Amino acid sequence: MNALTRDLIKLVDMTEEMMKEKEQKEGVDYREKLHLMPPVGWLNDPNGLCQLNGIYHTFFQYSPFNAEGGVKMWGHYTSKDMIDWEYQGVKLYPDQPFDCHGVYSGSTFIEDGKMYVYYTGNVKLEDGDFDYINTGREANTVLVISEDGKTFGPKKELMRNVDYPSDLTCHVRDPKVWKEGDTYYMIQGARTKEDVGQALIFESKDKINWKFRSRVESEKPFGYMWECPDYFEVDGTKILSASVQGLEGGVWDDRNVYQSGYFLINGSILEDYKLSEYMLWDYGFDYYAPQSFETEDGRRIHISWMGMPDCEEYTNLTIAEGWQHCFTFPREVFVEDGKVRQRPVRELQKRKTFVDKSTGMLKKDGYKVYDVNISGIQNNEFRTVIDEELILEYKNGRFEMHFTSQDKNSVSAGRGMRYVDVDKISSVEILVDKSSVEVFVNNGEYVFTTRFYPQKDSLTVEAAGAEIMMEEI
Structure with a gap:
């Protein structure tokens, strides 16, 4: 351990202890x-998600000194059931020349009872006039190994920008590793010098x-950067997940500043693929x-940052x-129909x-953490109001999530409306925590996530002919 x-x-x-006292x-x-x-x-991307010897591990991008961001390190939580989590402290610090401006996103590959943690070491140069896209940034691929998920060995720099194709900008990051046969594969997100996103x-043979x-x-340019590929x-069903930056025009103007989706x-x-x-x-x-x-029982679990950069x-x-x-609350990904x-x-x-x-x-007041399941909705007649300001409803061929006020000091903290076009609504599940809502439409075919800041803890559900069940958590 260096100084x-x-x-x-x-x-x-010291910072965490001061927060506890506060x-x-x-x-x-x-x-x-x-x-x-x-x-x-500050917290952002989930990193290094895995299960080792029955224990779930979740690392996260962490800037403890400023609630609005800063130099990133990896914080760490563990759990036996993905419900109750125990904070384990910071495991990876920006303490080497190849990651001195941030331990950026990465993943964990489990083999032989060990965690092989791959991440991007971020370096931003200061001695010069840089745009930090084509010049002035280093994106280094780093490996660190742990045999127990608690202690980590020395960091090893595996690749630098000179090891990536020459037509790329300095933006290459977020390694994710898997194995097929006797070969290991790593996917990373990239931005070309022509501002085209790709992976x-x-x-x-040896990790x-x-x-x-x-x-x-993609066949045609699709955004300028594909972050966090998976x-x-x-x-x-083969799935390529990517968080895409730079989508504009048409439906994208009604979406978030950046998107997270899949091909x-x-x-x-x-080789020979089609997206x-x-x-x-x-x-x-x-x-x-x-x-x-x-x-370890074969389920595919998805966790996301419940946030949005550059918003x-x-x-x-x-x-x-x-x-x-x-x-987000951990989700099972599955394929049906x-x-x-x-x-x-x-x-x-x-x-x-x-x-x-x-x-x-159904009308209820006073509950802060609960799950509502609405099934058997008839004639697309559905409307839910949470805390009098967050509205979920089917209207004019769309499922909508919208707030009645967009004031930045209101329940919405500035949020307005999001929607998806859908022909029929049959079921809705609503998971409400103290300052978040996750909505699963038509058995999880469409999902809506939002932060919110309630004052009244009220709920009203109207769904023609549907069975409505509310459970507290």
């Missing part, structure tokens, strides 16, 4: 019960020495940089409390307490 690491550990420990004295309004949050400061695939193999790209299979892969992603149209993982306000992993449209009231952002769907992990069912069951209409 810089020791100093960073002291500063982080919350004990002043209380907290919007700290979540089910969703992972930073102890203090790169590298291959290795250490990597060489460029191929690219994954490739996996679910029920025989279905026809053929082999390594489907791009489909969104989530149609709400707060969703970016998802990452997945496979559990000027809306904000989060928790900044005033000294922290910002959280993760040829469609990729999502649902809260099944472990949640064991934590629910029955509140009420009715047909057609």
